[in-house]
Amino acid sequence: MTLPDARVVVLTRQGCHLCDDALAIIETVCRDQAVSWQAVDVDSDPDLRARYTDHVPVTFVDGEQHALWFVDADRLVAALG
Secondary structure, eight states, X not given: OOXXXXXXXXXXXXXXXXXXXXXXXXXXXXXXXXXXXXXXXXXGSHHHHHHHTTOOOEEEETTEEEEEXXXXXXXHHHXXX
C-alpha cells in the first residue's frame, strides 16, 4: 500500500458517518497547524478495500497509523507537533 505524501492521510468511504466526523476534525486541525492532508476513498483501490474493509476511517500521520474509527483533535495536534 502506498499512501499519498501528505502528512495526514485518512482512508474513508462514501456514506460513512464516522468518516465525515473524522474529516471535519482533520480538516480543522490541519488547517490550523498548516499541515497537508489528503482523503483517500478505500474503495478506489482493491488492496486498500481488502485490507481495511469496514474498518474506516483510518488516519495516518507521517505514514504511520494514528487512529482507527475516531480522531481526537488534541491527540492529532500532539502527533503533528
